Amino acid sequence: MARFISLLKKSTGPLTAELIQTPGDFGLGKVPARLKPASTITSICGYCATGCQLKIHLDENGQAINLSPQAGYPVNQGMACPKGWQALDPLDAPDRGTTPLLRGADGNLHPIDWPTALDTFVSRFRAIQEAHGHEAAAFLSTGQTPLEEMAFLGCLWKFGMGFLHGDANTRQCMATAVTAYKQSFGFDAPPATYADFEESDVIVLVGSNLCIAHPILWQRIMRNRRSPKIIVIDPRSTETSQAATHHVQLKPKGDLALYYALAHCILRDGRIDPASIARSEGFDKFAEFVKDHTPESAVGKTGLPAEIIEALARDVSEPGKRVSWWWTMGINQSHEGVRAAQAIINLCLITGNIGKPGTGPNSVTGQCNAMGSRLFSNTTSLVGGHDFANADHRRKVAEGLGLPLDCIPKERSLAYDEILAAAERGEIKGLWVVATNPFHSWIDSGRLEALRDKLEFLVVQDMYPTTETARAADLFLPAAGWGEKSGTFINSERRIGTLKPVKKAPGQALSDFRIFRLLANAWGCGRLFEQWTDPESAFKLLRDLTADRPCDITGIESYDHLDQSGGIQWPYPISDCRLKIADSPQETRPADINRQSSISNRPSPERRLFEDGIYYTPSGKARILFSNPAPLPEPPCDDYPFLLLTGRGSSSQWHTQSRTAKSDILRKLAPAAAYIEIHPRDARRLGIASGQQVLIRSSRGEMTATAYLAPTVQPGNVFVPMHYPEVNRLTHPSFDPHSRQPNYKACAVSLTPL
Incomplete structure (x- = not known):
């Protein structure tokens, strides 16, 4: 171990003392003590939000040499897609970032050491803040990093450095589902568990090419023994539609008109669940609204014959049948995606297809930790599922993280597109991009090249200096990737699982977590984050912060507890634990309870939400929300047909x-x-x-x-x-x-x- 530390020092050159930690910690997270030579270790895949667990095979030096899917994990059950099988390959890419880079007077990026990189970061952003204020810079982050890192970034930027704006690229994939759930249920709460794929009688896949986008979830459908009817609603004939029992090939963006017509038919024919409707608000107005949305009125907008709409309405509302709806980007990435998602939610509410096995309005998340980003990135929502505008929430977060109350801003951040628009106007002068590539992925991406000229300082923190965004940076910070650090991801079904370091990051590359610690110390706010010593310590802080929120995970003891349990779905409050804790005469905070690992503290492997019919709204009832369909923002024309x-x-x-x-x-x-x-x-x-x-x-x-x-x-x-x-x-x-x-x-x- 001492020889490894010596080699690391030689490879990194002169760094601050913070860069080299105690044995077993190389800026990657703690290497688990249970690791043995030529052994295996498990880690959640770092691509999509299916959340497959992989078994990684290590050589005698503890370095990954191969991997295979984990047979007993409740998500993938021994399966992996091509990306999962090849997950180690990107770590050995020849274009990995191995040293910080700074753009020189010649216009090129040149290698520098970490102290210079840290000093440049701090001096340039401080100059922007002093000249233009706390709204003059922003970060853009990702759903690809562990929740401990994304939380650290958001807290450091806002609570430590004193800036306001930051958003994640989950805005590109999951913001619609988040907003739909928040408005309808009172919290961002996907209700399903993957077991529902195997428990449904009717499975409706909307704008989702599950066969290739989430192939393991398609395999879960194939394990369904109820001979389900599989219906794909998609304007394109995808691999999934070709494998389904029915393909409803509607016009692009005809979704909303279709769902309102389905609701019209269901209400007209009385195929409803009165008990579920009684647990909802807004039904009477909705029933009146859809009276005019007949199948015939939807023909032009959907391109579907009225009889197809009638047949589909019967399929998704047949009494006694379990119907589950699953959507991805075909719904989310839309000019009216929130209302389309809520139209699906409404259909589930009026037919009683929610809170039961094989049912639910279920969004399939894109990135491996988009759900972690939604709850913990501290961007447009306060860390831990809280609200910046709520004084009690600000006080709770300040106390839980040991911060002065005045560190917590009252205003929400600008959203991703608003940040870029402000940069175009010259209002945002500095941008910090972490583990994402907006110069490729952002809509109308050519505008970002012009935007670049408006920025005084662009920092990119990534695995590769060769991405479109990194090539435009003033300062590049080399980061460790999946397989080179520890932390946790939250998948589409709200399951929290661990990732582990199985390789050393190349050269001077460091985990994002370690980079944030370095920057906190360099900025002068390191004392605020003294408890953020390593990812698991940060996880426990964040865990305790969720107390009494819908995403309460105070019952999770440790990373080992997550591993022993096959991952744990939120919510998992400490009150759900089956551990016998001695009675105490005074109220005890979750962090103070004597947590002892116990096999008896394993939650059931599959847990869905709303089984009790109680939602997270003030009334405890779901909200039925709707509005008329809007026209396409850019329909075909003579020049662009x-x-x-x-x-x-x-x-x-x-x-x-x-x-x-x-x-x-x-x-x-x-x-x-x-x-x-x-x-x-x-x-x-x-x-x-x-x-x-x-x-x-x-x-x-x-x-x-x-x-x-x-x-x-x-x-x-x-x-x-x-x-x-x-x-x-x-x-x-x-x-x-x-x-x-x-x-x-x-x-x-x-x-x-x-």
Whole structure:
């Protein structure tokens, strides 16, 4: 161990004392004491929010050499998708960031040491704060880092450094579901458990290509022994729709009109659950509202015959049948995604398909820790599921984290798009981007190049200095990635699981957690975070902060407890524990209770919400919310006659491919260059042959792609996978008014054969 520390010191050069910790801690998190040479260790996968557990095989030096899926874990049950099987590959990429980089007078990035990087970060951001105020800088973070790191970032930036604005790229994938749940249920509370895939009689997948986006969840459906009817609602003929029992191929963004027409039919025919309706607010107004939303009135908006709508209404409301609804980005990434998600929630409420096995309005989350970001990133919501505007919440957070009350701001942050708009206006001068790549992934991405010129200081903290965003940075901070640090993720079904360090980060790269500690000390606010010594210590602080919130996890004892339990779904308050705790004459805070690991403290492996019919609203009732469908922000026109759809391309591709493109195997499983799906009828009319290059234009930008002719898209529509850097030069900068989530899924384009 001493030799390892010596090697680390030699590899990193002169650093502050904070960089080298006690034996077993290399800025990666504590290496578990139970590790033995040539052994295995488990870790949750760091790609999507399915939350699969992987068994990582280690050599005699404790370094990962291979992995396999964990057989007994309740999520993946011995399965893994291609990304999971190759999860170690990105760690060995030749373009890993190994040293901090600073842009010099020659316009190029040059290696520097960590003390220089820290001093540059502090001096430049302090200058911005002193000249322009606490709203003149912002961070943009991710759903890819552990919740301990994202919480540390948000707390450091707002409570320690005194800035106000910060948001995460979960705004791009899950903000709509978050807002829909908050408004309808009183809290961001996805109700389902993955077991519901296997307990449903009718499974409705909306805007979700589950087969390739979440293949393990599709396998859970395949294990359903109830012979379920699988209905896919999607304008495109996806791999999932082709494997389903029914494909409802509606017009793009015809969802809301369809769901209101379904509600019309269900209420007209009396296929309702009075007890569930009694536990809801707003039903009478909703019933009056949908009277005019007949199947016939929805034909033009949905492109579906009235008889298809009638049949679907019967399928999703048949008495005695368990119906579950599952949606992903086809709903979320929309100009009216919140109301579409709530229309699904409403259908579940009026038919009683909630709080029971095989039911529920269930969002399938995108990133591995998007749920952790939603609860703990301290961006537009106060850390731990609290509210910045609530004085009691601010006091509780200050006391729980040992902070002065005046450190906690009363105002919420700007949302992601609002931060970028403020930067375009010159109001935000500094930006800190952590583990995300907005110069590729953000809607209408060409605008970010112009925005870059408005910024005085751009810091990018990432695994690779080669991403589109990192190449534009003034300062690059090299970060450890998944497999090189510890922490926890929360998956789509609210299950908290642990990730472990199984490799040393290269060169001077450090975990984000360690970088935040260094920056806290360099800024002069390190004393506020003295208890944040390592990820597990931070987890326990955050755990105790959730007391009495819907996401209460005070019953979780430790990382070991999570591992022994196969992960634990929130809520898991200490009152749910089956440990026998001695009676105490005075009230005892969760942090003070003698927590002893015990096999008896394992929660049941699957727990869904709202089984008691009580929601998180003040009245305890769910809210039925609705509004009339809005027109497309950018419909096709004479100059741009096609509607562009975007989405996942294959199970081996992930987001901007900053990691999956590092794997030789994953690259072989996906097209290297962009392609476009065109209906053969449209291709014939335009003289486009299969395999021909096509120029795709919108009013914002253009790109080329290889033509793939197939009736997977409807005439007048085209599809391009989102993973290629040119795609978001085309997309339209429109947003859901409630969630501020971008509308990636529909914009007007033209096609020209080359």
